[in-house]
Amino acid sequence: MSQPILRAESLGYGTGVVLHSVSFALAPGERVVLLGRSGAGKTTFLNAVHDRLVAAGQRIALVPQDHVLVPQLSVLRNVLMGRLDDHGALANLASLIRPRRADRAEILAILAGLGLSPEADRAVEGLSGGQRQRTALARALFRGGEVLIADEPVSAVDATQAAQLLGLMRARFPSAVLALHDVDLARGFATRLIGLRGGRIAFDATPPRVSDAEVEALYAP
Numbered sequence: 645m646s647q648p649i650l651r652a653e654s655l656g657y658g659t660g661v662v663l664h665s666v667s668f669a670l671a672p673g674e675r676v677v678l679l680g681r682s683g684a685g686k687t688t689f690l691n692a693v694h695d696r697l698v699a700a701g702q703r704i705a706l707v708p709q710d711h712v713l714v715p716q717l718s719v720l721r722n723v724l725m726g727r728l729d730d731h732g733a734l735a736n737l738a739s740l741i742r743p744r745r746a747d748r749a750e751i752l753a754i755l756a757g758l759g760l761s762p763e764a765d766r767a768v769e770g771l772s773g774g775q776r777q778r779t780a781l782a783r784a785l786f787r788g789g790e791v792l793i794a795d796e797p798v799s800a801v802d803a804t805q806a807a808q809l810l811g812l813m814r815a816r817f818p819s820a821v822l823a824l825h826d827v828d829l830a831r832g833f834a835t836r837l838i839g840l841r842g843g844r845i846a847f848d849a850t851p852p853r854v855s856d857a858e859v860e861a862l863y864a865p
């Protein structure tokens with residue numbers, strides 16, 4: 645059963661509308677990828693979907709475009725923050741000072757899968773862009789949830805690594821809504837492609853039903 649999330653809604657900031665009359669529902673098992681040129685409204689769309697699903701009480705793992713990591717803290721502690729809202733403030737403080745053994749073991753296993761084991765105890769501020777991005781993905785994997793919402797989650801890694809990371813995401817989350825700029829990666833990952841152009845949804849269909857010409861038209865000046 646598809647869950648209606650947006651019903652012919654206008655999305656934007658203040659009085660400015662970025663996307664007009666957007667309808668969106670998400671069925672369990674769907675992996676949706678948003679395509680569109682810079683400024684087309686992908687982040688705006690993702691944020692709206694995120695806010696609605698959270699308001700509806702769903703557990704969502706979010707990978708924002710700018711990662712929102714705490715630079716002074718270690719990779720391990722940043723990943724630990726993926727579950728902060730599962731506990732009270734005191735428990736969180738205690739666990740940030742001294743992570744629980746079980747959490748530490750689980751996080752180290754995730755970091756190993758992401759090639760980040762050597763970085764576990766390094767502060768995020770000293771990491772490369774790709775390492776930071778993988779830290780944000782590790783935080784989402786540790787958090788888990790019904791839906792992954794991720795804004796260009798593999799933009800800072802090479803193509804081979806990107807495909808591997810998307811495979812980990814696919815195994816962990818029943819459903820996903822992502823923005824990706826690499827069309828081949830998007831076609832490989834998605835069960836459904838949504839193209840945004842000119843403030844509207846240009847297409848919303850399974851990858852085989854979206855032609856290369858339709859995708860190219862999204863990016864035409």
Ligand SMILES: Nc1ncnc2c1ncn2[C@@H]1O[C@H](COP(=O)(O)OP(=O)(O)OP(=O)(O)O)[C@@H](O)[C@H]1O
Nearest residue numbers: 657662680681682683684685686687688689709823
């Ligand atoms: N906080 C904000 N306040 C006002 N306008 C905003 C805000 N955030 C984004 N916009 C505007 O909304 C439009 C869509 O931006 P959005 O970030 O959703 O696009 P995008 O497709 O994600 O772009 P990119 O691929 O560059 O990340 C842009 O014109 C942008 O300038």
